[in-house]
Amino acid sequence: MWKNSQLHNPSKVLLTNLALTDFGVGFMVQPILVVGHFGAISGNVRLYCIASLASITMASVLGTVSLITLTAISIDRLLALALRFRYRAVVTVRRTVKILVFLWVISIVSSSPLFTHPRSFIYCMLLLLVPCLTATTCAYAKLLHLIHRHRCTVETNVQVPGQGIHVSRHAQHSQASQLTQVNQRPAEATTIAKYRSSTRTVIYLMLLMIICYTPYLIINVLMTVDRRSGDRFKPAFHITLSIFLLNSLANPVFCCCKMKNMREATLNLFSKLRGNA
Secondary structure, eight states, X not given: OTTOTTSOHHHHHHHHHHHHHHHHXXXXXXXXXXXXXXXXXXTOHXXXXXXXXXXXXXXXXXXXXXXXXXXXXXXXXXXXXXXXXXXXXXXXXXXXXHHHHHXXXXXXXXXXXXXXXXXXXXXXXXXXXXXXXXXXXXXXXXXXXXXXXXXXXXXHTOOOOOSOTTSOHHHHHHHHHHHHHHHHHHHHHHHHHHHHHHHHHHHHXXXXXXXXXXXXXXXXXXXXXOGGGGGGGHHHHHHHHHHHXXXXXXXXXXXXXXXXXXXXXXXXXXHHHHHHO
């Protein structure tokens, strides 16, 4: 992903951060969760409690980071199309890294009530979820509007007058500028098509995250409100937690299927690893 030259550096930083959260869930949260289940089967209550609390806390932090990162990616895509040539000057790697550090701090702080007051933790998650979904929806609505407007502009200016070329130098200069604009329009149409494709991909990622996260949040709300019936919700809790963690596996698979550059980079990586073996 980082070696993909077609992505501007801040976009690389955001996508790398999203990949790191998925990697953390797969190689840290899920093994610890397996250890917790082993403790429950073997009757080691202490191991089960420690592993379960650690896995749920880490999953909450990484899940929150993934949600906010997808929101940041939607805003980044909007800025890239709205600012055009000023994008590289406004959106820099340094600023992006600072924002990501701030997002990690927010995620850790919002997950800290899990240790002391689970109900406050649910409230923090909901308070983060609503603004993130609102910001993402508004950003993509504006982004799709800009893409549609640019596409209409390109389509309405596809013809160049071919008559009266012999009139004057001014007319020749005007026609030359028109020809230059026509030569630039295919590149603009290609850029718009790429923006539409990347925007559609990230929208699907956000919808996939909502599908995976919503059951887990609903069960947590029910368990927090009705604590006396907590045992009744335990099977549903473990099922929704598995779906929650499955999102980290679905994200890279979906990106490899939808993004040609990432798919080619992944295949090249596997071919190099196979050659070294």
